[in-house]
Amino acid sequence: MGHTMSPAILIIDDEPGIRQALASILEDEKYHVHTAEDAVAGMEILNREKTDVVFLDVLLPKLGGLEALEHIRGSWPELEVVMISGHANIDMAVRAVKGGAFDFLEKPLSLDKVLTVCRNALAIGNLREENRRLQKNVSLAQRELIGDSAAINKVRALVEQAAASDARILITGENGTGKEVAARAIHLRSARADRPFVEVNCAAMPETLIESELFGHEKGAFTDAVSSRKGRFEIARGGTLFLDEIGDMSLSAQAKVLRVIQEQKMERVGGEKTIDTDVRIVAATNKNLEEACARGRFRQDLYFRLNVIPIHIPPLRERPGDIPLLLCHFLKNMETEIKLENDALELLASHDWPGNVRELRNLAERIAVMHSGGSINRKELMGLLNKSGGLTAGKTRSPALPGVTALPDTLLEQNFSDAKESFEKRYLEFQISKNNGIISRTAEAIGIYPSNLHAKLKKYGIAAQSIKREP
Numbered sequence: 167m168g169h170t171m172s173p174a175i176l177i178i179d180d181e182p183g184i185r186q187a188l189a190s191i192l193e194d195e196k197y198h199v200h201t202a203e204d205a206v207a208g209m210e211i212l213n214r215e216k217t218d219v220v221f222l223d224v225l226l227p228k229l230g231g232l233e234a235l236e237h238i239r240g241s242w243p244e245l246e247v248v249m250i251s252g253h254a255n256i257d258m259a260v261r262a263v264k265g266g267a268f269d270f271l272e273k274p275l276s277l278d279k280v281l282t283v284c285r286n287a288l289a290i291g292n293l294r295e296e297n298r299r300l301q302k303n304v305s306l307a308q309r310e311l312i313g314d315s316a317a318i319n320k321v322r323a324l325v326e327q328a329a330a331s332d333a334r335i336l337i338t339g340e341n342g343t344g345k346e347v348a349a350r351a352i353h354l355r356s357a358r359a360d361r362p363f364v365e366v367n368c369a370a371m372p373e374t375l376i377e378s379e380l381f382g383h384e385k386g387a388f389t390d391a392v393s394s395r396k397g398r399f400e401i402a403r404g405g406t407l408f409l410d411e412i413g414d415m416s417l418s419a420q421a422k423v424l425r426v427i428q429e430q431k432m433e434r435v436g437g438e439k440t441i442d443t444d445v446r447i448v449a450a451t452n453k454n455l456e457e458a459c460a461r462g463r464f465r466q467d468l469y470f471r472l473n474v475i476p477i478h479i480p481p482l483r484e485r486p487g488d489i490p491l492l493l494c495h496f497l498k499n500m501e502t503e504i505k506l507e508n509d510a511l512e513l514l515a516s517h518d519w520p521g522n523v524r525e526l527r528n529l530a531e532r533i534a535v536m537h538s539g540g541s542i543n544r545k546e547l548m549g550l551l552n553k554s555g556g557l558t559a560g561k562t563r564s565p566a567l568p569g570v571t572a573l574p575d576t577l578l579e580q581n582f583s584d585a586k587e588s589f590e591k592r593y594l595e596f597q598i599s600k601n602n603g604i605i606s607r608t609a610e611a612i613g614i615y616p617s618n619l620h621a622k623l624k625k626y627g628i629a630a631q632s633i634k635r636e637p
């Protein structure tokens with residue numbers, strides 16, 4: 167999903183003549199061009215500017231082209247790099263291509279060749295990005311709700327019914343009950359299935375960014391808006407917009423979303439053009455929105471708009487009948503075949519599952535990793551369940567991690583990669599604010615490359631506006 171209107175190119179070459187020639191060829195094609203005379207300056211530009219393709223000279227002062235290529239591939243893996251080489255060092259260019267550069271150009275540059283290589287690099291970049299997006303969707307997405315209890319059958323019927331219409335849907339349920347699975351299942355069964363499913367986590371989004379995240383912005387709309395960018399409403403055009411954790415959205419953002427729903431159109435932040443929206447909205451929350459409305463934390467008018475088709479997913483403890491099928495499904499996904507003895511199943515049925523299906527999935531992971539042997543009995547299972555915290559007293563809390571506060575209680579229930587990410591995000595927020603928002607200083611303090619830090623901040627949406635650069 168390219169966010170800028172026109173592709174952005176960076177040229178890194180120490181010869182001013184080459185920089186100028188390339189820049190003018192590319193600017194004529196309406197590309198957005200930056201230039202740098204060495205790789206260090208180039209990477210500073212990459213830190214600031216969203217870039218699609220880099221032209222990189224193989225012979226450079228300070229940091230050589232091959233070494234720079236390695237840095238760039240490490241910090242900006244989504245970039246395509248085209249090497250520029252003189253006839254004398256073609257072998258270096260070839261080595262660069264083996265090391266992950268997209269292609270190389272030989273000096274003197276030919277106009278046609280420059281344009282063809284650039285277009286191809288952009289096309290490949292787009293394909294790769296699309297591919298990453300699809301893969302992410304496939305690997306993250308459990309497509310169907312598994313289970314055969316009366317409760318989950320009812321949910322499935324509602325999903326079916328909801329998919330057939332274009333009405334807004336509000337999915338409620340405790341953490342880990344399968345709200346996201348249901349939202350994706352609705353999308354996949356709807357007429358919009360071949361259009362994007364775009365998720366917005368309203369709780370994770372800093373208040374200052376949510377508007378530009380949802381509606382996009384024009385270049386210059388605020389200090390850090392260096393290029394224009396599509397918002398999630400626009401990216402989801404024709405498809406489904408999943409507003410997750412809607413109960414945590416600020417009142418001001420609620421007002422804006424309500425307006426877009428009412429008018430079916432919007433403007434980007436700082437933009438004048440009115441854009442028609444065409445999205446089916448599916449919202450989800452683990453909060454009681456009626457209560458939130460009564461307390462003035464949630465707009466009643468928005469609640470009514472969202473809650474056209476309500477789907478409630480009951481907690482796992484109210485549908486213990488789903489446990490065997492779910493467990494079997496998770497174990498099968500992990501290519502583990504373990505039979506549960508009857509007393510083990512009884513134990514699972516009486517557990518109260520504060521983390522719901524997610525907790526069950528994590529238990530399956532533990533079983534797959536720690537248990538070798540064809541069957542598992544109550545006593546063995548007890549050992550594994552206890553590690554998940556929450557069996558003995560029903561509501562046992564996960565123990566606090568030493569020295570770290572304010573991480574979600576559910577951290578220890580998450581799978582490894584989610585937990586790692588929660589921690590990394592919290593850690594970076596803390597370090598960035600401790601270092602007054604200065605990237606270079608923070609990077610030095612915690613011992614990572616500034617470019618790498620920058621990429622991580624971007625990934626976690628850590629408030630870019632508050633990030634000041636050192637004067």
Ligand SMILES: Nc1ncnc2c1ncn2[C@@H]1O[C@H](COP(=O)(O)OP(=O)(O)OP(=O)(O)O)[C@@H](O)[C@H]1O
Pocket residue numbers: 307308310311312313339340341342343344345346347348452492523524527
């Ligand atoms: N009925 C189900 N069948 C198969 N997998 C399920 C089911 N319900 C939940 N899961 C799995 O459990 C995990 C949690 O589900 P999901 O993310 O949809 O929950 P959620 O309700 O959105 O939770 P949260 O409120 O914490 O975001 C996921 O790994 C999901 O694939």
Ligand SMILES: [Mg+2]
Pocket residue numbers: 345346410
């Ligand atoms: Mg969810």
